Amino acid sequence: MNRIEKERYLREYSVLKAQGKPFFPYAVAKDSVMAVVVMATIITLSIVLGAELGPKADPTTTTYTPRPEWYFFFLFELLRVIKPPELVPLATIGVPTICMILLFLLPFYDRGPERRPERRPIATSAGIFTIAAMGYLTYLGAAAGPPTQISEPTPASVIAQGPQAVKQFNAGKQVVAQSGCLACHKIGENGNSGPGPELTRIADRIPAQAIARTLVNPTSPMPSFSSLKQKSPQKFSAMVDFLSQLKSGG
Amino acid sequence: MPKLKLPAPPLPGKLNPAPRRPGEGNGKVDPLDVAKEAGTSAVGWVDERTSLSGPARWVMFRKVPKGTNWFYTLGSATLFAFLNQAVTGVFLSMYYDPSPTRAYESIRYVTNEAFLGEFVRGMHKWGSSVMVILVFLHMARTFFFGAYKYPRELNWIIGVALLILTMAMSFTGYLLPFDQRSYWATIVGVNINGTGPLVGPYLSDFLRAGPDFGATTLSRFYAIHMLLIPGAIITLIGAHLYLVTKLGTTAPPWLKAEPDERLAEEQA
Numbered sequence: 432m433n434r435i436e437k438e439r440y441l442r443e444y445s446v447l448k449a450q451g452k453p454f455f456p457y458a459v460a461k462d463s464v465m466a467v468v469v470m471a472t473i474i475t476l477s478i479v480l481g482a483e484l485g486p487k488a489d490p491t492t493t494t495y496t497p498r499p500e501w502y503f504f505f506l507f508e509l510l511r512v513i514k515p516p517e518l519v520p521l522a523t524i525g526v527p528t529i530c531m532i533l534l535f536l537l538p539f540y541d542r543g544p545e546r547r548p549e550r551r552p553i554a555t556s557a558g559i560f561t562i563a564a565m566g567y568l569t570y571l572g573a574a575a576g577p578p579t580q581i582s583e584p585t586p587a588s589v590i591a592q593g594p595q596a597v598k599q600f601n602a603g604k605q606v607v608a609q610s611g612c613l614a615c616h617k618i619g620e621n622g623n624s625g626p627g628p629e630l631t632r633i634a635d636r637i638p639a640q641a642i643a644r645t646l647v648n649p650t651s652p653m654p655s656f657s658s659l660k661q662k663s664p665q666k667f668s669a670m671v672d673f674l675s676q677l678k679s680g681g
Numbered sequence: 682m683p684k685l686k687l688p689a690p691p692l693p694g695k696l697n698p699a700p701r702r703p704g705e706g707n708g709k710v711d712p713l714d715v716a717k718e719a720g721t722s723a724v725g726w727v728d729e730r731t732s733l734s735g736p737a738r739w740v741m742f743r744k745v746p747k748g749t750n751w752f753y754t755l756g757s758a759t760l761f762a763f764l765n766q767a768v769t770g771v772f773l774s775m776y777y778d779p780s781p782t783r784a785y786e787s788i789r790y791v792t793n794e795a796f797l798g799e800f801v802r803g804m805h806k807w808g809s810s811v812m813v814i815l816v817f818l819h820m821a822r823t824f825f826f827g828a829y830k831y832p833r834e835l836n837w838i839i840g841v842a843l844l845i846l847t848m849a850m851s852f853t854g855y856l857l858p859f860d861q862r863s864y865w866a867t868i869v870g871v872n873i874n875g876t877g878p879l880v881g882p883y884l885s886d887f888l889r890a891g892p893d894f895g896a897t898t899l900s901r902f903y904a905i906h907m908l909l910i911p912g913a914i915i916t917l918i919g920a921h922l923y924l925v926t927k928l929g930t931t932a933p934p935w936l937k938a939e940p941d942e943r944l945a946e947e948q949a
Contacts (some may be wrong), residue, residue, distance in 0.1 A: 458753070461753075
């Protein structure tokens with residue numbers, strides 16, 4: 432906006448303001464009605480839905496899928512949409528940071544004098560697109576349930592090693608299924624493909640020791656399983672054994 | 682615009698006495714009259730010492746532009762949701778114990794045993810969702826009406842800072858009940874912060890109070906949640922409201938100012 436446009440706006444605004452009504456009581460009345468609506472909504476939500484309290488936090492079990500508050504779902508889903516590992520920092524920090532900077536600087540790159548939404552097609556469509564994208568990602572995040580079943584069949588090589596190995600394989604499968612791995616990893620038919628890598632053939636790529644190391648010292652944002660290793664080593668080793676049997680041609 | 686004069690209320694003469702003539706009563710003050718004037722004289726007493734009546738008039742009797750509609754109540758609704766969070770938060774903090782061993786127990790006590798405990802905790806929990814929704818609606822209104830443009834750019838920037846602080850508020854508050862869901866979600870959330878460039882690792886170390894999730898992490902989240910961010914939010918809301926009062930709220934963008942009737946006549 433140049434100086435003429437600025438002065439024109441201020442003149443126009445002062446006329447509209449002079450034709451308006453005093454804040455008290457006219458705007459205060461509307462605001463009060465709205466405040467009552469907000470309060471009634473909060474009280475209704477509190478009475479109808481209550482405040483649930485899950486089981487106590489336990490660093491030794493990882494039998495829980497990390498799930499953020501619903502209005503962070505769109506950020507969480509962004510992690511799934513952007514899959515390659517080298518791009519994960521872009522999804523976690525890059526996109527939100529860029530969005531924040533764009534929001535902060537909005538008045539500095541959108542300086543046109545026009546204010547009617549239908550005459551600012553770029554701004555209006557960008558706004559609608561952002562709202563639609565956030566809404567869609569939130570919906571995806573809400574719909575993505577935490578899978579706790581793995582239907583991966585026991586490989587022939589494990590069966591060949593005898594019933595003991597099969598038992599260990601199934602125990603490990605259960606620990607992995609309960610530990611919420613599938614929220615971020617895909618194993619066979621189950622789980623979400625991202626942000627973590629697919630684990631169906633993980634043993635082709637890394638040996639058992641490396642799997643154990645990764646579980647203890649994972650790359651962000653995966654939580655560490657080091658406390659599981661200390662508190663219940665059998666579960667941990669079952670987990671490693673199960674994952675190290677996931678190879679091709681088995 | 683013709684001045685609107687309110688008719689005098691139809692009070693019986695006894696309730697609406699004529700003002701006393703000067704010199705009547707010989708300077709004696711009737712205690713009943715003093716009592717009647719108590720409210721006015723108390724306000725006068727404060728005003729004599731603070732001169733606040735000017736600013737109060739400036740805030741309350743400023744004009745809001747023609748065409749102001751229900752969309753313009755979203756900001757005050759957000760403020761009201763914040764006040765709800767502040768009040769319920771004070772009551773929750775009376776019971777809450779930010780130590781990893783006792784946090785869960787104190788929340789369980791609030792939820793199951795304290796009088797109206799679950800109700801107040803529910804209001805705080807759902808109030809946060811309502812507040813986030815209202816923040817986004819208020820922001821969408823500002824965006825689509827072009828209300829961030831000259832001369833209100835600075836108020837938009839303060840508003841974006843308030844949005845970020847609101848999200849940080851809900852992130853830090855999510856851990857406090859210390860149940861499985863909040864614990865693991867926060868671990869992943871802090872790890873995500875850690876992947877950020879340059880400041881990421883420092884930020885997540887700061888949040889965790891160390892390289893690992895430890896005993897002081899919870900009290901750190903608690904202090905951030907109930908002292909640091911609320912202080913910042915209250916300060917910025919003050920600045921936001923000052924600028925709103927100073928610059929005025931926008932008129933709906935499709936409204937054009939009609940020239941003054943008297944001026945139009947003169948032109949003709």
